[in-house]
Amino acid sequence: MKNKTIALIGAGNVATHLARQLTNVGYTIVQVYSRSVASASELANRLKVNYTTNLEEITDKANFYIFSIKDSALEEVISNMPHSNGIWIHTSGSMPMNIFKGKVQNYGVLYPLQTFSKTRVIEWKNIPIFIEASDDATYQSINQLAGNISSRVSLLSSEDRKQVHLSAVFACNFVNHMYNIANTIVGKANLSFDILLPLIKETCEKVYTLSPHNAQTGPAVRYDENVISKHIDLLDTPELKKIYQLLSESIHKNHQ
């Protein structure tokens, strides 16, 4: 298949989901690299391809090299990659495209704005994918690759991508942590997390039709001192008390 072979550098959540979907739409993963044998072999076995834990053994024949590894390892892995003529792409929200500069001719970024857990099935079609490329021809190639897995592909600079990644930490990671704290609290009343699901669902669905500002409810909007101080008393740890206080003040400031 022409221009459709991919070497996958990384075997974590993003790499796994990308590999599945790229395979679904006709790309061929030819090799998987991971520092960890367990991760590399797990993904490679699923894809029925070779894997390596040695960067020197990475093929020089792939059309694309997709780097889905943690930010802190990216620079070192890139600098130890053998030479090749394919397009090098990373999937990181916060790393600049130019991390590839001087190391390879054609490169870019493909950042899917989604949270990936291995056990989940992901509907790729609606995931916003932000791309960037070293030059026009490379842009066309990355745009085509991304366009095969999502209908929401757009060009975004490294600077703006950083903001998107930062926003995702709030909209996803911090939101999930709020769920986690809520789970701990209902546990104290011997209730299951399930009782919170209709509330969680409605909170999410509201912002499809209302701005988050207009969707806000609860004691912090008008800073209902009475409820707020009782809630802070109920919380077990100084850390949770501080989180409650800080977020309540922040909501209130937003609604004055």
Added chain:
Amino acid sequence: MKNKTIALIGAGNVATHLARQLTNVGYTIVQVYSRSVASASELANRLKVNYTTNLEEITDKANFYIFSIKDSALEEVISNMPHSNGIWIHTSGSMPMNIFKGKVQNYGVLYPLQTFSKTRVIEWKNIPIFIEASDDATYQSINQLAGNISSRVSLLSSEDRKQVHLSAVFACNFVNHMYNIANTIVGKANLSFDILLPLIKETCEKVYTLSPHNAQTGPAVRYDENVISKHIDLLDTPELKKIYQLLSESIHKNHQ
């Protein structure tokens, strides 16, 4: 209609949604009270019933008196209510049932665990409703009323209800505030909040099948210093930097 008349004390979001649904299932709202003429008349006109802004004018003939007003006003409103023989019920998460004690014979609590905005249509059937009552007969009446609007009614003590309400502040109000902050951040990259919706939806749907602890992703899990310090630098205000830091530390502690 026997045992099916309700006087509604309050005309805010909860009162409005309750009134709609109770009417749908065959109860009759006979009167609406609110301190504010605008709120009282708006809801009363929609229900085609009388309203009053004067507590002394509240009917003594209703079967139920449902108090959906803010916690800080509840005690005073109750103490100024005229005598009646109906069942008095409040809908607050944090106020004890005994706030009615000595004022009326039969009383209780009906706390729907949901976020209510006037413009939203709510699917009541799945909303957990936590009830409590002064005595068995009253419990039967409140249980029947609640059971007509939801299939998830359960008895819960005032103490445990406080915990549920507290958990809801995290699972809803604080979650929505995270959406709000994310909205501000994507705005800086001239992007619309819409790009975050698939991420927000998946974050919510994940916790239907994974515990929030197992669903957690992002730089805070392993405390990726590199990403975290860049993100804190990107944030505009000391307040947002502090929120980011505190929540990241809290996530990390949870995953050690």
